[in-house]
Amino acid sequence: xxxxxxxxxxxxxxxxxxxxxxxxxxxxxxxxxxxxxxxxxxxxxxxxxxxxxxxxxxxxxxxxxxxxxxxxxxxxxxxxxxxxxxxxxxxxxxxxxxxxxxxxxxxxxxxxxxxxxxxxxxxxxxxxxxxxxxxxxxxxxxxxxxxxxxxxxxxxxxxxxxxxxxxxxxxxxxxxxxxxxxxxxxxxxxxxxxxxxxxxxxxxxxxxxxxxxxxxxxxxxxxxxxxxxxxxxxxxxxxxxxxxxxxxxxxxxxxxxxxxxxxxxxxxxxxxxxxxxxxxxxxxxxxxxxxxxxxxxxxxxxxxxxxxxxxxx
Amino acid sequence: xxxxxxxxxxxxxxxxxxxxxxxxxxxxxxxxxxxxxxxxxxxxxxxxxxxxxxxxxxxxxxxxxxxxxxxxxxxxxxxxxxxxxxxxxxxxxxxxxxxxxxxxxxxxxxxxxxxxxxxxxxxxxxxxxxxxxxxxxxxxxxxxxxxxxxxxxxxxxxxxxxxxxxxxxxxxxxxxxxxxxxxxxxxxxxxxxxxxxxxxxxxxxxxxxxxxxxxxxxxxxxxxxxxxxxxxxxxxxxxxxxxxxxxxxxxxxxxxxxxxxxxxxxxxxxxxxxxxxxxxxx
Numbered sequence: 143x144x145x146x147x148x149x150x151x152x153x154x155x156x157x158x159x160x161x162x163x164x165x166x167x168x169x170x171x172x173x174x175x176x177x178x179x180x181x182x183x184x185x186x187x188x189x190x191x192x193x194x195x196x197x198x199x200x201x202x203x204x205x206x207x208x209x210x211x212x213x214x215x216x217x218x219x220x221x222x223x224x225x226x227x228x229x230x231x232x233x234x235x236x237x238x239x240x241x242x243x244x245x246x247x248x249x250x251x252x253x254x255x256x257x258x259x260x261x262x263x264x265x266x267x268x269x270x271x272x273x274x275x276x277x278x279x280x281x282x283x284x285x286x287x288x289x290x291x292x293x294x295x296x297x298x299x300x301x302x303x304x305x306x307x308x309x310x311x312x313x314x315x316x317x318x319x320x321x322x323x324x325x326x327x328x329x330x331x332x333x334x335x336x337x338x339x340x341x342x343x344x345x346x347x348x349x350x351x352x353x354x355x356x357x358x359x360x361x362x363x364x365x366x367x368x369x370x371x372x373x374x375x376x377x378x379x380x381x382x383x384x385x386x387x388x389x390x391x392x393x394x395x396x397x398x399x400x401x402x403x404x405x406x407x408x409x410x411x412x413x414x415x416x417x418x419x420x421x422x423x424x425x426x427x428x429x430x431x432x433x434x435x436x437x438x439x440x441x442x443x444x445x446x447x448x449x450x451x452x453x454x455x
Numbered sequence: 456x457x458x459x460x461x462x463x464x465x466x467x468x469x470x471x472x473x474x475x476x477x478x479x480x481x482x483x484x485x486x487x488x489x490x491x492x493x494x495x496x497x498x499x500x501x502x503x504x505x506x507x508x509x510x511x512x513x514x515x516x517x518x519x520x521x522x523x524x525x526x527x528x529x530x531x532x533x534x535x536x537x538x539x540x541x542x543x544x545x546x547x548x549x550x551x552x553x554x555x556x557x558x559x560x561x562x563x564x565x566x567x568x569x570x571x572x573x574x575x576x577x578x579x580x581x582x583x584x585x586x587x588x589x590x591x592x593x594x595x596x597x598x599x600x601x602x603x604x605x606x607x608x609x610x611x612x613x614x615x616x617x618x619x620x621x622x623x624x625x626x627x628x629x630x631x632x633x634x635x636x637x638x639x640x641x642x643x644x645x646x647x648x649x650x651x652x653x654x655x656x657x658x659x660x661x662x663x664x665x666x667x668x669x670x671x672x673x674x675x676x677x678x679x680x681x682x683x684x685x686x687x688x689x690x691x692x693x694x695x696x697x698x699x700x701x702x703x704x705x706x707x708x709x710x711x712x713x714x715x716x717x718x719x720x721x722x723x724x725x726x727x728x729x730x731x732x733x734x735x736x737x
Contacts, residue, residue, distance in 0.1 A: 157562060159640050163555035164567060166548040167611055174608035175574055178585035185584070248482075255479055268723065269483040272490060275719035277669030279687045280708045283694065284493045287504065287701050295492060295507045302508070327489070381575070388578045391671045395691075412580035413672060423584050430581025437576040 185427040186215055192421035208424070215428040224425075226411065227432075234387065234407040237322065241389075242382045244326045246375070249333025254367075256334070257341045274331035282395040285324045286311065289396075317397055317405040325392050329385075333378055340374030341367070376448045383444075384437055408433050490712070497705035504701040517706035526681060527707060530689035533678075535714070536599050537685060538667035541606035545663045546656060549611045553618030554644045558630060568619070574612040579672050587676060597679050605677070606667040614659040621655030622648060654725035661722035668715050686711050 154161075188208045196206035218224045256267055273281065288295045289310035297307035310320045344367065352362045393410045397403055406414070408429060416426035467475075496504045498513050501520070521527045556567060586605060587596070595601030625648060633643035649656070674685045684692075690707055693700045 153562065157559075160555045160559035160561035161563075163559075163641070163644075164552040164563075167552035167615060168567075170548065170604065170608055170611060171570065171574060173589070174586065174604060175577065175582065178582040178589065179577070181585035181588070182581040252479075252482055255475055258475070260475060260479065266479045266483055268720075270479075270486050271719075271723060272716075273486050275665075275716045276490060276712050277665065277687075277715055279669050279671050279690065280711050281489065283690060283704055284489055284708055286694075287496070287704070288489065288492065290701075293505045293507060293701075298508045327486070331486070384576050388576075390579065391669070395671065409578045409580050412578065413583070416580065416584050417676060426584065427581060430578050433578045434576060434581060438573065441572070441576065 182427045182430055185423050186431050187212060188424050189214075190423040190427075191425075192423070195423065211424075215424055216432075219425075219428055219432065227429075229404070230406060230408050230411055233318070233405065237318070237407055238383055238386045240322050241325045241329065241386045242379060244322070245329040245333045245382055245386075246379060248326070248330050249337050250371075252330070252334045253337040253341055254363075256338055270334060271331045273327050274335075276328075278328055278391045279395055281328055282324060282392050285320070285327075286396055289320055311397065314404045317403070321393055321396055321405060324396060325386065325389060328392070329382070333382065336374055336378045337371060340371045343374075344370035372448075372451075380441060380444055383440065387437060388433070493705050493708050496702070497709050499702070501700075501702040504705065517702045518710075521703050521706050521710070525703070526684070526689065527710070529682060530684045530686050531710070533599070533683060534668060534685040534687070534711075537602050537606065538664050540599065540603040541610065541667040542660050542663040544603065545607045545610045545614055546660050548607070549614035549659065550618050550649065550652070550656065551644070552611075553615045554622050554648060556615070557619045557622035558627070559640075568616075571612040571616045571619075574608075579609075583672060583676060586673075590677065596677055597683050599683075602674060602677055602685070605673050606663075606670060609670070610659075610663040610666050614663060617659050617662075618652065618655050621652055625651050657722040657725035661718060664718055665715060668711075 187210055189211050190206075190208040194206060194208040196204060219227045222228060252270060256263060256270070260266065276284075287293075291297060291307060291309050291312065294310065296310065300307055308316060310316050348366050348370065349362060352366050357365065387407075388409050389407070390409050390413065393405065393407055394413070397405050412426045412429035412433065415422045415429065492507075496507065497517050498515065499506075500512050500514050500516050503512055552567075555561070556564060590596045590601040590605075593601070595604070629647055629651070630643050633647045634640075638646065669687060670685075671687045674688050675691070678684055678688055686707070690704065690711070693704045693707065
């Protein structure tokens with residue numbers, strides 16, 4: 143017993159400094175993320191909704207009457223009884239894959255161009271990063287105006303070209319294309335800047351050596367540039383997937399908050415469950431936990447894949 | 456078919472140059488067009504947006520209206536307080552944590568790094584209802600403090616992660632020199648490492664500010680009185696179910712983007728350096 147105390151004390155003596163420095167972050171995360179998460183997990187096992195949670199009206203306090211229902215919520219969602227999960231999941235996956243692929247491909251292309259000796263390079267760089275400086279909600283509203291069926295600029299152009307106008311935000315397929323376009327516009331600068339940094343970190347001796355050995359530009363790209371970018375790519379793609387999967391603002395503000403729509407991703411649907419109509423706290427929490435689990439599984443597999451690639455080299 | 460004459464590295468034919476510039480100009484046009492277009496519409500009066508392709512009727516009535524007859528300035532102030540508060544607090548505490556994780560080995564070191572990564576995966580939908588209850592109990596709903604804390608919890612994990620990577624790129628000899636000169640670990644961090652980490656701090660500060668400045672979901676639910684709306688909430692009142700004041704929206708959009716853009720241009724010089732050092736060493 144006393145040895146544990148001594149060890150704890152010794153451990154405290156050596157590490158208190160580090161602990162003190164991380165303490166503020168740990169407290170903030172514990173109170174504002176850890177506790178709500180625990181609470182969310184608990185709610186997902188109950189049937190809590192607006193009608194049965196405890197609340198105070200005037201001076202009367204009404205006690206909570208919701209009860210523990212075990213895995214019922216998860217069963218309802220995963221067995222398809224609730225009816226929306228798999229269609230939303232499919233679209234969310236397509237949305238994430240499309241956005242991250244385009245972010246990465248366009249970002250890589252532009253970064254390769256900017257990494258050369260180009261006149262006006264600084265100017266190009268500033269112009270290309272500009273979308274990053276625009277807050278996402280402002281950009282989304284602006285695009286919504288440009289997509290406007292009657293007065294939008296895109297339909298005005300189509301009209302000038304003699305084509306009929308398109309219902310960009312009404313038709314469910316076009317809605318999805320529009321949302322991807324807005325998100326790509328918003329997300330490319332981050333990828334471009336990150337990849338540009340990665341390109342500049344590749345020692346130029348490697349390129350010179352490859353050139354001496356007679357490697358073609360394509361071979362140099364394939365065997366020097368891409369492997370050199372791997373650490374950056376691994377990180378930004380993981381972050382990109384997480385951010386896009388949870389991208390709330392673009393979908394919520396572009397498609398509108400009205401009736402159920404097919405272009406909703408899991409996050410916006412979960413939000414709507416919690417705050418619209420009869421507030422279904424349990425259902426919303428269940429969706430939230432499922433989203434989190436999906437991302438966790440993805441992150442673990444992804445990191446393992448990267449580690450295996452690293453080992454194979 | 457003659458083989459092309461080998462050129463010295465870093466030069467290219469005129470055709471390649473033209474193609475390069477064409478692509479860059481096209482990409483820049485796509486990235487700049489929406490911004491310029493909204494500025495253009497905002498200068499066209501209240502109904503100018505209904506004729507997006509005409510170049511007539513320029514006036515500043517949209518700006519006059521939102522500055523004079525709406526609560527725009529109040530919302531602007533609210534957003535500024537909340538975003539700056541979240542940035543300062545968030546960057547300071549995540550820098551301290553990032554430094555500890557970068558330089559010290561202590562029990563809880565690895566779990567903490569994992570936490571930083573995992574927390575970024577949290578969909579706000581799972582946190583928002585419990586957070587609402589907690590802030591309600593702490594009587595922080597509809598106040599600056601509650602929103603600042605919430606935004607810190609959103610940006611801190613990414614900032615700490617990035618800054619840890621950035622600190623890793625600063626040689627430890629500097630720390631040792633500081634210790635030899637009699638500085639405490641915190642003194643070393645504060646007086647020697649923080650000034651050196653300016654590019655990393657600029658990136659994280661920029662990230663925190665932009666995140667807070669543009670956050671919609673929490674602000675929409677937590678700030679219930681019109682006096683406390685942030686811009687993201689206020690802007691939604693211009694274009695809602697009942698009305699569509701797109702003219703006002705465009706003017707507001709321009710005014711909202713200006714401070715974000717200013718911070719951005721201050722930070723952008725550091726963005727590449729900061730992101731590389733931080734991002735590569737996940």
